[in-house]
Amino acid sequence: xxxxxxxxxxLIALLLSSCAPVLREExxxxxxxDFPVYDMRSNPAAYKGKLFALGGIIxxxxxxxxxxxxxxxxxxxxxRGNLKDIGALNERYLxxxxxxxxxxxxxxxxxxxxxxxxxxxxxxxxxxxDEMLYAYPVFEIKEIYxxxxxxxxxxxxxxxxxxxxxxxEPWPWWRPWGPWWRYHSxxxx
Numbered sequence: 001x002x003x004x005x006x007x008x009x010x011l012i013a014l015l016l017s018s019c020a021p022v023l024r025e026e027x028x029x030x031x032x033x034d035f036p037v038y039d040m041r042s043n044p045a046a047y048k049g050k051l052f053a054l055g056g057i058i059x060x061x062x063x064x065x066x067x068x069x070x071x072x073x074x075x076x077x078x079x080r081g082n083l084k085d086i087g088a089l090n091e092r093y094l095x096x097x098x099x100x101x102x103x104x105x106x107x108x109x110x111x112x113x114x115x116x117x118x119x120x121x122x123x124x125x126x127x128x129x130d131e132m133l134y135a136y137p138v139f140e141i142k143e144i145y146x147x148x149x150x151x152x153x154x155x156x157x158x159x160x161x162x163x164x165x166x167x168x169e170p171w172p173w174w175r176p177w178g179p180w181w182r183y184h185s186x187x188x189x
Contacts, residue, residue, distance in 0.1 A: 022081035022145040027118045028053060037074050037091040040121065040137045047121045052139065055083040055116045059092065061106040068097040068104035071136070072115065081116045081145065092134065094127075095119055097141045104144075114147040 021028045031053035040047050056072030063069075074091040076084045095117055097104050109115070119139030126135050 021079070022116050023053065023118050023143045027051070027143050028079065028081060031118050033077060033079060037093065037137055041124055041135045044121075044124050044137075048123065049120060051118060051120050051142065053077055053081060053116070053118050054093070054139070055081075055114065056093065056095075057086075058109055058111055058113045058115060060111060061104055061109040063103065063106070065099075066096050067099040067101070068106075068109070070095045070097070070104065070109060070115070070141075075114070077116055083114060083116065083147070092129070092136060094125060094136045094138045095141050095144075096122070096138065097144065101141075109146065113149060115144060116147070117144040118142045 031051045033053050035047075035052060037054075055075035055077040056070075057075060059071040059073060061068060061070050071092060071094055073086070074093055075086050078084060117139070119141050122138045122140055124135050125138045126133055128134065
């Protein structure tokens with residue numbers, strides 16, 4: 001009986017932890033999720049000092065005098081901090097991680113990695129993207145989560161010939177119409 005209760009408690013704990021947000025709950029409750037990034041450019045005073053939860057795909061990370069600066073493409077997040085679809089609007093933003101909190105290494109926070117962060121809106125900063133002058137909304141990072149990198153492996157069927165030893169054939173040797181007969185016969189057909 002004790003063992004059954006112990007297993008039940010472990011399963012309940014696992015289920016509850018799987019529903020946890022990627023950032024701390026108190027930060028997620030205080031942050032705004034649905035907000036127009038393009039509206040921040042026209043009226044930055046209305047958003048200044050507010051906390052926002054936003055996701056992104058990293059364009060670049062660099063060290064500056066302020067600390068680590070991440071330039072990212074905006075991706076909206078849900079109430080748990082999971083990334084939603086990118087959508088039609090491709091907005092960019094800057095997120096600053098101050099030097100007194102530490103550094104975000106550009107080797108780890110590299111291009112095309114996905115992040116979720118809670119940041120306080122500071123202001124609008126103008127900088128260039130190639131030849132175009134762009135107005136970036138700037139956030140001070142309160143908390144950040146780096147998503148696991150997705151790696152796609154090519155799939156080869158189990159019978160793919162070049163990866164098997166030279167003596168192995170997927171078809172039995174007594175079938176003359178199988179590949180063994182073709183590869184080992186004096187006439188290639």
